[in-house]
Amino acid sequence: MLSFWKRLTGQSSLSKEDLEPVLQQFKTTLIGKNVAQNIAEKIVQSVGASVEGKRLESMKSVKSAVREALHDALTRLLTPKQSTEVLADIEKVNAIERRPFVIVVCGVNGVGKSTSLAKTCFYLQKHGKKVLIAACDTFRAGAVEQLKTHAACLNVELYHQGYGKDAATVAKEAVRRGTEIGVDVVLVDTAGRMQHNEPLMRALAKLVSVNQPDRIFFVGEALVGNDAVDQLSSFNKALMDFQKVPNPRLIDGIILTKFDTIDDKVGAAVSMVYTTGQPIVFVGVGQTYYDLRKVSTSVLVNALLR
Amino acid sequence: MVLNELGKKITSALRRMTNSTVIDEQALDDMLKEVSRALLEADVNVRIVAQLRTNVKKRVNLEELAAGVNKRKLIQKAVFEELCEMLDPGNKPVALKKGKPNVVMFVGLQGNGKTTSCAKYAYYHQRKGWKTCLVCADTFRAGAFDQLKQNATKAKIPFYGSYTETDPVKIALEGVERFKADNYELIIVDTSGRHKQESALFEEMQQMADTIQPADIVFVMDSSIGQAAYDQALAFKQAVKVGSVIITKLDGHAKGGGALSAVSATESPIVFIGTGEHMDDLEAFNSVSFVQRLLGMGDVSGLVTS
Ligand SMILES: Nc1nc2c(ncn2[C@@H]2O[C@H](COP(=O)(O)OP(=O)(O)OP(=O)(O)O)[C@@H](O)[C@H]2O)c(=O)[nH]1
Ligand SMILES: Nc1nc2c(ncn2[C@@H]2O[C@H](COP(=O)(O)OP(=O)(O)OP(=O)(O)O)[C@@H](O)[C@H]2O)c(=O)[nH]1
Ligand SMILES: [Mg+2]
Ligand SMILES: [Mg+2]
Numbered sequence: 001m002l003s004f005w006k007r008l009t010g011q012s013s014l015s016k017e018d019l020e021p022v023l024q025q026f027k028t029t030l031i032g033k034n035v036a037q038n039i040a041e042k043i044v045q046s047v048g049a050s051v052e053g054k055r056l057e058s059m060k061s062v063k064s065a066v067r068e069a070l071h072d073a074l075t076r077l078l079t080p081k082q083s084t085e086v087l088a089d090i091e092k093v094n095a096i097e098r099r100p101f102v103i104v105v106c107g108v109n110g111v112g113k114s115t116s117l118a119k120t121c122f123y124l125q126k127h128g129k130k131v132l133i134a135a136c137d138t139f140r141a142g143a144v145e146q147l148k149t150h151a152a153c154l155n156v157e158l159y160h161q162g163y164g165k166d167a168a169t170v171a172k173e174a175v176r177r178g179t180e181i182g183v184d185v186v187l188v189d190t191a192g193r194m195q196h197n198e199p200l201m202r203a204l205a206k207l208v209s210v211n212q213p214d215r216i217f218f219v220g221e222a223l224v225g226n227d228a229v230d231q232l233s234s235f236n237k238a239l240m241d242f243q244k245v246p247n248p249r250l251i252d253g254i255i256l257t258k259f260d261t262i263d264d265k266v267g268a269a270v271s272m273v274y275t276t277g278q279p280i281v282f283v284g285v286g287q288t289y290y291d292l293r294k295v296s297t298s299v300l301v302n303a304l305l306r
Numbered sequence: 307m308v309l310n311e312l313g314k315k316i317t318s319a320l321r322r323m324t325n326s327t328v329i330d331e332q333a334l335d336d337m338l339k340e341v342s343r344a345l346l347e348a349d350v351n352v353r354i355v356a357q358l359r360t361n362v363k364k365r366v367n368l369e370e371l372a373a374g375v376n377k378r379k380l381i382q383k384a385v386f387e388e389l390c391e392m393l394d395p396g397n398k399p400v401a402l403k404k405g406k407p408n409v410v411m412f413v414g415l416q417g418n419g420k421t422t423s424c425a426k427y428a429y430y431h432q433r434k435g436w437k438t439c440l441v442c443a444d445t446f447r448a449g450a451f452d453q454l455k456q457n458a459t460k461a462k463i464p465f466y467g468s469y470t471e472t473d474p475v476k477i478a479l480e481g482v483e484r485f486k487a488d489n490y491e492l493i494i495v496d497t498s499g500r501h502k503q504e505s506a507l508f509e510e511m512q513q514m515a516d517t518i519q520p521a522d523i524v525f526v527m528d529s530s531i532g533q534a535a536y537d538q539a540l541a542f543k544q545a546v547k548v549g550s551v552i553i554t555k556l557d558g559h560a561k562g563g564g565a566l567s568a569v570s571a572t573e574s575p576i577v578f579i580g581t582g583e584h585m586d587d588l589e590a591f592n593s594v595s596f597v598q599r600l601l602g603m604g605d606v607s608g609l610v611t612s
Contacts, residue, residue: 034534146453228532
């Protein structure tokens, strides 16, 4: 094996046989870092294809050549294609359309939607925005009281109609209320739902099509394994299929929570971005309002290749 | 159940090997590769998968097999036994005693389903004739007491908690003592979510366990968790005397391998699985019959004893 890692230049160009064991090793590394198995496979395959046939520069082992190519590929993948900053867009909508900017958070059960929504509220307030929170999880026990507590701490208005009501309607009323009292942003909390629970996914699509939010953030936890891929693709597919409008609104960004619980196993970030092509807008790094951060691509890439 | 998908893949890998005419090193490698991939796709810990692969190879050591030995059977047996080993906690579930107060404390990562599972667990036992009650010792999460209260009210189960007390250990003790005095048989204590990186949270959990002296500590884990599962589970086990495991959200599509890896870390059996958000979405779980179903083998017992 060692000869593979240590092979120097001057010899032949990189062949499939040289690459295979090295690629396998990096694949295992990525899976160990919690990248979904089929995504780890696709990434190393394309990295393999990109270096195959190339000549090794002097004094470079196969391993370090592959590492370099993988580093580049991951950096390209994780670098947001467009700005993740929402503030400018909020100001634009407020000024030109004279209405509140509407953000919906969605995701599976227990990932941190409501907490992230409260943190986002705090972030927006720090930037001078006036916010209203809409309690559109009308199902889970204690969901409304959870937001009441946050709204009281953050000193913002909470719009709610208790439990059992149609979430889409509650959201609509909340936006109307937000417009009435002149807020800049309405943050809409939704109930957690399993991605293949069709009635619940239809209800989410309805909430979106009725309210046409400016942003839909998918909240996923950094702890999630291979299911990340299915969660995101199924949420997007449900939004696509069930909105019944010509231009359905899809997921615009990801909030990656519980980043403080995974040490360097940051692979869920790769799985999520790879699946949607959407950027990570914020990471959650704890349970207080201050624990919402932007994550740098190089931090993620270095953790993955460590 | 989705866990079965993993079983199907493993059985088909075994079957394919059975069908190939000669069983040589290559056939064994191919089969092990396929089994490993199925396990990794299901989020089983990478180290455990690697170990399983080495162990099977070691046990099967093809060179040394005398002619006439049924290689296929031997390989299947080795794979099966290694999987059993992975899933065998080595300990029996804690037996609760009717007619006496049994304190059961629920612990786990944030948002994994502790509060919901506490209520389901109480409801399950109440229907079996136990005199059950719930104590909310989560003073941290917004709305935690309301959540437990609403669930308990729905299931007509007595509960204890406080909106003002901030010391969870104090509340736990007060609740436990009050219900003991009233001759409750099953006193279920819900706690805040926590993770190994926050040592203060772990100390609080240890202090609570020392104070209320539970008969059993139930570790609740989300079925979608990936590679971080093992380390987190191990940390909980090392901090307190975890005796049982509940795996939640198996109504989703996660294959649950991360959580299965946790079994070996906690050395405790899975006693229940959560299959939905409603009160009766809790199923008793039997590890042995699960492995048999996992492998979809009617002839399993034959394999093991032969
Ligand atoms: N450590 C850590 N915990 C978090 C983070 N974000 C959320 N949590 C915790 O995760 C748990 C669940 O958070 P919620 O905000 O209630 O999750 P949710 O997605 O709204 O849950 P449902 O509405 O029940 O589906 C709470 O205990 C939060 O404090 C984070 O970034 N780090
Ligand atoms: N679909 C499904 N949802 C579940 C299951 N068990 C719990 N949940 C949901 O998961 C979310 C989190 O559950 P909780 O019981 O609040 O989790 P927790 O561990 O008490 O959370 P913290 O106290 O914040 O750490 C809620 O939306 C529950 O309804 C399950 O088996 N299936
Ligand atoms: Mg919520
Ligand atoms: Mg709870």
